[in-house]
Amino acid sequence: MxxxxxxxxxxxxxxNFKRVIKIVGTLAVVFFVFQAGVFMGFRKASFFCNFGDNFRKNFGAPRDEFRGMMNRDMxxxxxxxxxxxxxxxxNIIVAGDDGVEKIISVSKKTFVRKFRDNIKAEEIKIDDxxxxxxxxxKDGKIDARLIRIMPIQPLQKTATSTNP
Structure with missing residues (x-):
């Protein structure tokens, strides 16, 4: 016996047992990857919602002006x-290349770099x-971990006509 x-x-x-274990393991991995995507999507959507809720407070603009941005990407x-x-x-305000101004919260933990040098946040100037x-x-701001100041781009020369 x-x-x-x-x-x-x-x-x-x-x-059969080995196949079942492989299937269950694969499903578990797929589930965790899906959950990670849901989590990141929720964080991004939550920021966008909070950004909209705090737009007037942060920038002093009427709430209706923000509605025009609803058709854009988050x-x-x-x-x-x-x-x-x-x-x-x-705080510093940065006009992003996406046309949205964002308030950046700077703390003692924020690294501010210009080229290879660490600099102080007080050295950040308008038009940098x-x-x-x-x-x-949660209030629609971004807690800065790293601020890198980029060099000023040289102006491109435009072609001029020599015709009178």
């Missing part, structure tokens, strides 16, 4: 590339071109 443990060992060694919740239009530390990487805050 076979014991319970012997029967269990034989069952675990069958091809703004990037984790950073911005653009030009500094306002500095009032601990910046790249900001950070995390979205």
């Amino acid at each position: 076979k014991t319970y443990i012997t029967n269990l060992k034989e069952f675990v060694e069958t091809q 703004p990037n919740a984790h950073g911005v590339v653009g030009k500094v239009v306002g500095v009032s530390l601990p 071109s910046v790249i900001v990487v950070g995390a979205p805050l």
Whole structure:
């Protein structure tokens, strides 16, 4: 008479059991990847919603002016590339290349870099071109982790006509 443990060992060694384990493992991986996508989508949508709710408070604009942006893509919740239009530390305002102004919250944990040098946040000036990487805050601002000040791009020479 076979014991319970012997029967269990034989069952675990069958091809059907191995197939079931592979299928369950694959489904678990697919589920976790899907959940990660849902989580990131929720964070991005949450930032966009909070950005809209706080637009008037942050920029002093009427709420109806924000409705024109609804047909655009959601703004990037984790950073911005653009030009500094306002500095009032601990916040700076950056006009992004997507046409959306964002308030960037600067803290002591924020790294500010210009070329290879670390600089102080107080050295950020209006019209600086910046790249900001950070995390979205519930009030629609971005908590900056890194602000990189980019060099000024040289103006491109335009072709001139020599015809009189």
